[in-house]
Amino acid sequence: MTMKENGLTFTTAARETLYEVIFNRRDVRGEFQSTPISDDILARLLIAAHHAPSVGFMQPWNFLVIRDDKTRHDIHALFKTANEEAAKMFESGKQSLYQSLKLEGLLTAPLHLCITCDRNRAGPVVLGRTHMTEMDLYSTVCAVQNLWLAARVENIGVGWVSIFHEEEVKKRLGIPEDIHLIAYLTIGHVSSFHQKPDLARKGWRKRLNLNELVMETEWERQADLSLTTSINEELARLMPDSEEESNLDE
Numbered sequence: 190m191t192m193k194e195n196g197l198t199f200t201t202a203a204r205e206t207l208y209e210v211i212f213n214r215r216d217v218r219g220e221f222q223s224t225p226i227s228d229d230i231l232a233r234l235l236i237a238a239h240h241a242p243s244v245g246f247m248q249p250w251n252f253l254v255i256r257d258d259k260t261r262h263d264i265h266a267l268f269k270t271a272n273e274e275a276a277k278m279f280e281s282g283k284q285s286l287y288q289s290l291k292l293e294g295l296l297t298a299p300l301h302l303c304i305t306c307d308r309n310r311a312g313p314v315v316l317g318r319t320h321m322t323e324m325d326l327y328s329t330v331c332a333v334q335n336l337w338l339a340a341r342v343e344n345i346g347v348g349w350v351s352i353f354h355e356e357e358v359k360k361r362l363g364i365p366e367d368i369h370l371i372a373y374l375t376i377g378h379v380s381s382f383h384q385k386p387d388l389a390r391k392g393w394r395k396r397l398n399l400n401e402l403v404m405e406t407e408w409e410r411q412a413d414l415s416l417t418t419s420i421n422e423e424l425a426r427l428m429p430d431s432e433e434e435s436n437l438d439e
């Protein structure tokens with residue numbers, strides 16, 4: 190078991206575990222099992238989400254738990270229509286690959302979770318949201334990520350489904366107009382977790398080279414060579430088995 194040594198310091202083993210959780214978190218679509226998620230697990234996931242950072246400690250989120258068949262099927266129907274529209278938006282060469290991708294597990298996942306943002310929760314003027322007004326939306330995304338990582342360490346799969354007309358989903362779920370839909374998640378036990386993202390395995394997109402994304406001092410100025418080298422070394426140390434994930438192959 191990884192233990193906090195005291196209130197402030199984590200053990201090396203705990204640190205390594207956190208990185209493992211981060212690298213092995215996956216968006217799950219095709220591997221859900223029908224076994225229900227127990228309330229104690231769901232409670233822990235919700236608690237993890239609720240402990241995310243939020244601008245002005247606004248905690249603008251709500252969590253709508255969906256377990257009944259009828260609603261899950263209705264939401265799947267909304268996805269299907271939007272996904273047919275989505276396929277046509279890509280250039281013709283990519284359409285058939287797009288159509289071959291599994292982009293949701295709405296019918297197989299026993300639990301859906303809709304995470305919303307109430308932008309009025311803390312009144313009109315919010316500490317930290319005074320100038321960059323979208324910070325409450327981003328705070329809610331932090332809650333999603335907390336839940337996603339907590340789920341992985343519980344060996345529970347999470348898939349984020351966003352191919353919907355937001356208004357149609359809100360209407361079906363009775364979500365008020367002024368509440369923003371941030372994430373529609375499918376959650377369930379899984380047969381297995383893949384090591385690499387589905388979109389990478391299926392040839393849609395590769396992970397980018399981190400060193401090409403890091404700059405220093407000003408935009409488009411390359412990072413210091415010692416940082417670049419450290420990124421390559423740490424990647425090789427943390428992910429020794431992952432050829433495709435490594436910046437060293439590029």
Ligand SMILES: Cc1cc2nc3c(=O)[nH]c(=O)nc-3n(C[C@H](O)[C@H](O)[C@H](O)COP(=O)(O)O)c2cc1C
Pocket residue numbers: 214215216217218291292293349350351352385386387388389
């Ligand atoms: C905001 C957001 C929306 C997403 N929407 C979808 C979606 O509609 N369908 C889908 O299959 N995956 C969706 N994903 C999952 C991404 O495709 C996935 O995170 C990415 O391919 C990397 O894979 P990984 O999460 O397994 O590392 C979404 C992810 C995010 C962060």
